[in-house]
Amino acid sequence: MLKEFREFALKGNVVDMAVGIIIGGAFGALVNSLVNDLLMPPLGLLLKGVDFSNLFVVLKDGSQPGPYIALANAKSAGAVTLNYGLFVNALIGFLIMAFAVFLVMRSINRLRRMTEKSAAPAAAPQAKECPFCFSTIPLKAVRCPNCTSQL
Incomplete structure (x- = not known):
């Protein structure tokens, strides 16, 4: 059984998938930083100083009644919140990630078509x-x- 597992784990597809997952995780962290640290601050500044990570709606007050200045204050008080600002950040991150994957796949498909044309006389x-x-x-x-x- 150990031998079969080793053969499975060392196949090219599994190793390629593992490398892809590791690079994808690093790329995801990079996109999150891009969204949270580079895109959202200027966008918030354009919208009169709005911090998207602190946009939330209190569904139920915590041990200390609101209003809460920041999401961290609401969470520390135990309030139940709907964090739509964090969702906006995640949505923008997803769109950037999806667009980057689209560009990579588009390039790969273009290269594939070029090699197919040159390979088949x-x-x-x-x-x-x-x-x-x-x-x-x-x-x-x-x-x-x-x-x-x-x-």
Whole structure:
């Protein structure tokens, strides 16, 4: 059983998948930082200082009644909140990640098409058309087998 597991784990597809997951996790952290640290602050500034990570609706007050200045204060008081600002951050991160994956897949597909075109040479025609009866005949034929015309 250990031998079978080792063979499975060391197959090319499994190793490639593991590398993809690791790179994907690192890329996800990079996109989250891009959204939270580079995109949202200027966007919040344009919207009169709104901090998206602190946009929430209190569904139920905690041990200390609201209003709460920040999401951290509401959570520390034990309030039940609907955190739509964090959702907006996650949505923007997802859209950036999806667009990046789209660009990568588009490039890969373009390269695949280019290699398929260069790898498959055009096949030489194997048949021709009889000019008299318009039937398909072998390329080397000198007489049509259908109408017996001289070619």
